[in-house]
Amino acid sequence: MQVQxxxxxxxxxxxxxxxxxxxxxxxxxxxxxxxxxxxxxSEIDLDAPLTDGAVVELVTPDSERGLHTIRHSTAxxxxxxxxxxxPGSTFAIGxxxxxxxxxxxxxxxxxxxxxxxxEKIDAEMRSIIDAKQPFVRSExxxxxxxxxxxxxxxxxxxxxxxxGADSDAGSGNxxxxxxxxxxxxxYRNSDEFIDMCVGPHVPHxxxxxHFALQRVSGAYWRGREDQPMLQRIYGTAWHSKxxxxxxxxxxxxxxxxxxxxxxxxxxxxxxxxQLGGGLAVWHPRGAIVRKLMEDYSRQRxxxxxxxxxxxxxxxxxxxxxTSGHLDFYADGMYPPMEMDNGTYYMKPMNCPMHxxxxxxxxxxxxxxxxxxxxxxxxxxxERAGTLHGLLxxxxxxxxxxxxxxxxxxxxxxxxxxxxxxxxxxxxxGFDEFTFNLSTKNPDKFVGSDEIWELATDALARALDRHxxxxxxxxxxxxxxxxxxxxxxxxxxxxxxxxxxIQADFTLPERFDLTYVDHxxxxxxPIMLHxxxxxxxxxxxxxxxxxxxxxxxxxxxPVQVQVLPVADAHRDYAEQVVARLVDAGFRAxxxxxxxxxxxxxxxxxxxxxxxxxxxxxxxxxAGTVGDNPRGGQVERGVxxxxxxxxxxDEAQI
RNA sequence: GCCCGAAUAGCUCAGUUGGCCAGAGCAACGCUCUUGUAAAGCGUAGGUCGUGGGUUCGAAUCCCACUUCGGGCUCCA
Numbered sequence: 183m184q185v186q187x188x189x190x191x192x193x194x195x196x197x198x199x200x201x202x203x204x205x206x207x208x209x210x211x212x213x214x215x216x217x218x219x220x221x222x223x224s225e226i227d228l229d230a231p232l233t234d235g236a237v238v239e240l241v242t243p244d245s246e247r248g249l250h251t252i253r254h255s256t257a258x259x260x261x262x263x264x265x266x267x268x269p270g271s272t273f274a275i276g277x278x279x280x281x282x283x284x285x286x287x288x289x290x291x292x293x294x295x296x297x298x299x300x301e302k303i304d305a306e307m308r309s310i311i312d313a314k315q316p317f318v319r320s321e322x323x324x325x326x327x328x329x330x331x332x333x334x335x336x337x338x339x340x341x342x343x344x345x346g347a348d349s350d351a352g353s354g355n356x357x358x359x360x361x362x363x364x365x366x367x368x369y370r371n372s373d374e375f376i377d378m379c380v381g382p383h384v385p386h387x388x389x390x391x392h393f394a395l396q397r398v399s400g401a402y403w404r405g406r407e408d409q410p411m412l413q414r415i416y417g418t419a420w421h422s423k424x425x426x427x428x429x430x431x432x433x434x435x436x437x438x439x440x441x442x443x444x445x446x447x448x449x450x451x452x453x454x455x456q457l458g459g460g461l462a463v464w465h466p467r468g469a470i471v472r473k474l475m476e477d478y479s480r481q482r483x484x485x486x487x488x489x490x491x492x493x494x495x496x497x498x499x500x501x502x503x504t505s506g507h508l509d510f511y512a513d514g515m516y517p518p519m520e521m522d523n524g525t526y527y528m529k530p531m532n533c534p535m536h537x538x539x540x541x542x543x544x545x546x547x548x549x550x551x552x553x554x555x556x557x558x559x560x561x562x563x564e565r566a567g568t569l570h571g572l573l574x575x576x577x578x579x580x581x582x583x584x585x586x587x588x589x590x591x592x593x594x595x596x597x598x599x600x601x602x603x604x605x606x607x608x609x610x611g612f613d614e615f616t617f618n619l620s621t622k623n624p625d626k627f628v629g630s631d632e633i634w635e636l637a638t639d640a641l642a643r644a645l646d647r648h649x650x651x652x653x654x655x656x657x658x659x660x661x662x663x664x665x666x667x668x669x670x671x672x673x674x675x676x677x678x679x680x681x682x683i684q685a686d687f688t689l690p691e692r693f694d695l696t697y698v699d700h701x702x703x704x705x706x707p708i709m710l711h712x713x714x715x716x717x718x719x720x721x722x723x724x725x726x727x728x729x730x731x732x733x734x735x736x737x738x739p740v741q742v743q744v745l746p747v748a749d750a751h752r753d754y755a756e757q758v759v760a761r762l763v764d765a766g767f768r769a770x771x772x773x774x775x776x777x778x779x780x781x782x783x784x785x786x787x788x789x790x791x792x793x794x795x796x797x798x799x800x801x802x803a804g805t806v807g808d809n810p811r812g813g814q815v816e817r818g819v820x821x822x823x824x825x826x827x828x829x830d831e832a833q834i
Numbered sequence: 835g836c837c838c839g840a841a842u843a844g845c846u847c848a849g850u851u852g853g854c855c856a857g858a859g860c861a862a863c864g865c866u867c868u869u870g871u872a873a874a875g876c877g878u879a880g881g882u883c884g885u886g887g888g889u890u891c892g893a894a895u896c897c898c899a900c901u902u903c904g905g906g907c908u909c910c911a
Contacts, residue, residue, distance in 0.1 A: 398906085
């Protein structure tokens with residue numbers, strides 16, 4: 183028979199040849215390295231027979247598919263180790279994930295793993311790997327599979343959901359959606375261990391080994407809180423020792439950027455336990471950065487035709503009944519406060535209040551689009567276990583805007599919003615974006631289908647008009663309307679969801695908002711919700727990690743620290759500071775009895791953009807010695823020149 | 835909320851199987867020193883060992899509860 187390779191060339195193979203035979207025919211190196219094959223788009227085991235005319239791609243360990251296979255197979259080895267070490271335990275699912283894998287188990291007597299167990303498991307896994315156990319595929323009917331998995335309730339549940347026999351498995355995104363139910367496949371590694379799996383897998387466990395078990399955690403079966411909690415073990419796995427080391431190194435580097443660590447070190451803000459979970463206080467050095475961020479945001483909004491408003495943090499529950507929040511968002515709201523004239527709630531969003539502002543007085547079409555802007559602080563009840571530094575917090579300030587416009591204005595408004603958002607994100611140092619369009623969640627929405635379609639269409643067309651590629655996220659929208667979410671990539675390639683533009687045909691209706699049109703008719707405005715940095719707190723956390731604490735000069739809490747070489751130069755140093763402050767910069771004197779080297783160290787560790795050292799030469803010549811962050815020391819820079827340079831550098 | 839783990843001085847951490855006044859480095863403060871680019875010297879002060887209960891002759895250490903923090907809670911057998 184003949185098969186075709188990805189480069190278009192053809193190979194003649196004997197009938198019944200496997201993918202491995204093909205690899206061997208091409209070369210011994212490939213025969214040794216190949217893990218699986220891709221035939222006509224689907225992945226198969228290396229020992230699977232090929233058919234005449236197939237297009238075959240051999241997958242090597244360093245490819246995406248290869249890594250995925252290694253991770254998936256390593257998960258199986260993990261399961262084998264755990265089932266051996268904990269007799270009577272059972273297993274659920276063990277997929278490959280980004281950079282690694284996990285496997286979920288239930289231990290006898292509801293036992294749990296502890297960190298110490300990882301070492302034992304790791305050792306057992308390595309002995310399985312040393313044994314070079316083959317992954318041998320077999321297929322059987324669902325009935326036979328159920329029998330084989332006797333005593334493994336989760337595997338049986340999977341068989342039932344795969345074969346459609348389990349109506350409780352849920353809908354839509356459930357496991358059963360894309361899996362054929364006629365045949366159940368298994369992979370046997372040894373007499374003792376067999377796991378149900380679609381595969382494919384590496385030929386034998388000897389292809390594995392560059393892995394590390396990372397942590398244990400609880401995980402609900404099927405991710406649902408009404409289901410039992412399983413014990414999950416996470417690991418990472420790679421094709422080479424070097425790649426594994428690199429990954430572990432990357433994790434360390436990311437940990438160094440952790441905003442919680444840097445915020446404490448740089449004295450930016452803190453989360454005092456006396457305050458309660460998920461609530462932060464901003465220290466002077468963090469607050470100045472926040473103020474600069476907010477000032478910039480305000481200035482841009484002013485230029486962008488927004489009008490500023492202020493609204494309270496608290497409102498009568500009737501407002502949130504009108505808005506629908508008590509029906510659809512109650513889980514995210516703080517519990518009610520009973521007061522003499524009603525029940526009050528902390529506001530979880532600013533939109534209802536902005537609707538009240540719109541509602542005051544009769545609006546004319548001439549006033550639209552009306553763009554209301556507020557740095558509005560909201561409070562959301564995030565579940566205790568989900569709080570995470572500044573990134574998930576219970577009280578935060580949104581750079582929130584609600585735009586009321588006519589149907590005709592909608593397209594242009596969304597289009598210009600996209601420009602506005604991207605321009606501001608770029609100012610903060612982000613220039614790689616991805617766009618997601620979230621559509622209606624059929625279980626949680628208000629408004630008619632027609633209205634949703636209209637709004638979704640408007641957002642999609644705005645993205646198209648900009649030539650922006652986007653992914654559609656079915657069912658991800660808020661209850662009141664579809665949205666565009668904008669993710670940014672940070673300096674080390676991580677993705678963060680920041681901005682959101684949401685169309686809303688619902689709130690104007692609930693608040694019965696109208697404007698008087700050309701023809702004297704009252705018409706319903708369309709509303710756009712738009713947060714740009716999102717939460718100021720969260721954005722600040724992302725910025726810290728993006729810059730690793732090295733804020734660009736325009737945002738740095740202190741831009742220049744001036745260090746006299748000795749006390750005799752203190753007066754001059756003070757003059758330099760005064761000149762810089764006069765020129766509008768944030769400059770500080772760093773004089774103390776500490777030696778110069780020590781003070782430089784302190785200034786450097788504070789990540790100050792410019793450390794100026796001044797001594798005799800500088801007094802004589804009116805210069806400074808500039809030690810810029812990340813650059814070379816330059817002696818004898820005229821103060822005026824330095825100020826000029828700094829002005830350029832501090833431009834946004 | 836649920837699973838695992840953590841909480842000792844401002845920070846980073848020691849503290850052996852429960853047993854003399856709980857330690858170190860850095861930071862702070864005081865004194866001394868004072869000339870050019872990433873840690874000067876000496877000294878002082880600082881902790882009800884997260885909070886509350888319990889076990890014990892005796893608890894930072896063991897048990898329980900609470901608080902806060904960290905890692906997770908279907909990126910498809």
